Amino acid sequence: MSIEPTPYQNATNQSISERDLRHVWHPCTQMKDHQWLPMIPIRSGKGVWLEDFDGNRYIDAVSSWWVNLFGHTHPYIASAVKNQLDTLEHVIFGGFTHEPVVKLSERLVKLAPKGLTRCFYADIGSAAVEVALKMSFHYWYNTGKRKKTRFITLGNSYHGETLGALAVGDVELYKETYQPLLMTPITAPSPDCYFREEGESWEAYSLRQCEAMEALMAKHHEEVCAVIVEPLIQCAGSMRMYHPAYLTRLRALCNHYGIHLIADEIAVGFGRTGTLFACEQAHITPDFMCLSKGLTGGFLPLAVVMTTDTVYDAFYDEYSTLKAFLHSHSYTGNPLACSAALATLDLFEQSPVLERNRELAAHMAKATEHFRDHPHVAEVRQTGMVLAIEMVKDKASRTAYPWQERRGLRVYQHALKHQALLRPLGSVVYFMPPYVISESEIDQLAQVAWDGVQLATLGG
Numbered sequence: 001m002s003i004e005p006t007p008y009q010n011a012t013n014q015s016i017s018e019r020d021l022r023h024v025w026h027p028c029t030q031m032k033d034h035q036w037l038p039m040i041p042i043r044s045g046k047g048v049w050l051e052d053f054d055g056n057r058y059i060d061a062v063s064s065w066w067v068n069l070f071g072h073t074h075p076y077i078a079s080a081v082k083n084q085l086d087t088l089e090h091v092i093f094g095g096f097t098h099e100p101v102v103k104l105s106e107r108l109v110k111l112a113p114k115g116l117t118r119c120f121y122a123d124i125g126s127a128a129v130e131v132a133l134k135m136s137f138h139y140w141y142n143t144g145k146r147k148k149t150r151f152i153t154l155g156n157s158y159h160g161e162t163l164g165a166l167a168v169g170d171v172e173l174y175k176e177t178y179q180p181l182l183m184t185p186i187t188a189p190s191p192d193c194y195f196r197e198e199g200e201s202w203e204a205y206s207l208r209q210c211e212a213m214e215a216l217m218a219k220h221h222e223e224v225c226a227v228i229v230e231p232l233i234q235c236a237g238s239m240r241m242y243h244p245a246y247l248t249r250l251r252a253l254c255n256h257y258g259i260h261l262i263a264d265e266i267a268v269g270f271g272r273t274g275t276l277f278a279c280e281q282a283h284i285t286p287d288f289m290c291l292s293k294g295l296t297g298g299f300l301p302l303a304v305v306m307t308t309d310t311v312y313d314a315f316y317d318e319y320s321t322l323k324a325f326l327h328s329h330s331y332t333g334n335p336l337a338c339s340a341a342l343a344t345l346d347l348f349e350q351s352p353v354l355e356r357n358r359e360l361a362a363h364m365a366k367a368t369e370h371f372r373d374h375p376h377v378a379e380v381r382q383t384g385m386v387l388a389i390e391m392v393k394d395k396a397s398r399t400a401y402p403w404q405e406r407r408g409l410r411v412y413q414h415a416l417k418h419q420a421l422l423r424p425l426g427s428v429v430y431f432m433p434p435y436v437i438s439e440s441e442i443d444q445l446a447q448v449a450w451d452g453v454q455l456a457t458l459g460g
């Protein structure tokens with residue numbers, strides 16, 4: 001008798017996807033599309049490569065929804081998780097603790113912007129956003145500022161799918177239907193530099209957008225708990241980017257008006273923008289920093305909200321004052337996930353990851369230079385290890401393609417036939433690869449993307 005799990009015998013893409021479509025409901029998907037769009041069952045992953053059940057291989061150019069940092073099944077992270085599996089898989093986190101979470105918290109405090117000394121754990125990014133929103137509100141409540149009940153968010157922002165996180169986001173496609181269920185934030189214009197005037201610098205444009213933010217703060221500061229932002233890149237909002245000067249100014253405005261700053265680094269944290277955390281480029285410490293996605297190297301769900309002693313102290317009192325933060329999730333601080341996170345931080349220490357990323361980022365820029373001259377490319381933009389190519393119907397006026405045409409989907413389909421997983425956001429093709437990608441694999445992606453863009457834009 002074998003105690004090994006049964007392998008998929010004679011499984012093929014077709015057999016697995018047929019079984020899948022009988023019972024599985026996939027995220028962010030119109031399931032009817034799969035009448036004509038094949039589901040891709042992945043059998044295994046190694047480094048930047050994924051392999052399906054028919055033996056086709058794909059470069060994971062989107063790091064499996066931005067979570068993977070050092071490639072799939074990285075042996076070092078895998079062995080850390082395996083060791084932890086035989087020691088302690090999980091334990092209640094109220095009243096109990098364990099070594100991986102203590103170590104992880106110590107290391108995160110050392111790495112994070114100065115002053116973020118307290119770590120509150122959750123399991124997914126959206127939950128971290130909920131925690132930050134509730135904590136900010138509750139801080140003001142505990143300190144007697146009970147009129148503060150609202151949040152300021154940026155146009156085109158994204159903070160997750162749970163109701164609170166969805167409410168402070170601004171991507172219409174995900175939000176519109178649920179509007180009746182959502183609290184109403186105050187929305188400030190995005191510093192997104194796609195809309196800068198011709199000849200205007202990123203910095204000048206982003207700073208100009210601070211004026212509207214300041215006006216909203218001046219008007220609403222008494223009722224506002226916090227401003228929530230995605231530092232430097234609005235990832236789900238089509239990989240739109242802005243200058244760090246915006247964040248520096250925003251920090252000053254928050255201080256002036258007595259408003260918290262929540263930095264949602266769930267997608268941009270852990271080196272994506274060129275620094276370990278995007279906030280470093282603005283030399284700021286937010287009041288709350290949300291981390292998830294890359295935190296475990298893409299192995300397991302884990303999220304953390306880091307905050308200051310000032311916030312922590314406002315909750316610290318006799319039980320009977322009822323000031324405690326009574327929020328919890330079943331899998332909070334899961335030891336397996338923490339062990340993956342510790343191994344991920346080891347990998348950052350063991351080699352000059354950020355330096356290597358600078359070379360890779362420069363190579364991505366070079367490999368995609370020619371897209372700028374494409375008749376249907378409005379912009380090629382880049383921040384660190386994120387590079388985006390925006391396809392438009394009319395280049396001169398930057399008229400977007402009607403969303404119904406699903407131009408990006410054509411790039412996706414083309415890429416799958418040519419060994420690449422590119423998953424455009426609307427008409428924006430982007431690369432956000434694991435950091436172990438090679439120069440030649442970047443060249444391969446650039447070629448596939450070029451042919452895909454040609455196919456998607458030329459000939460109607």
Ligand SMILES: *Cc1c(COP(=O)(O)O)cnc(C)c1O
Pocket residue numbers: 124125126127129158159160161230235236264265266267292293
């Ligand atoms: C992905 C994402 C979230 C939500 O994280 P989930 O783990 O998907 O819930 C929140 N904020 C940002 C900026 C994200 O990119």
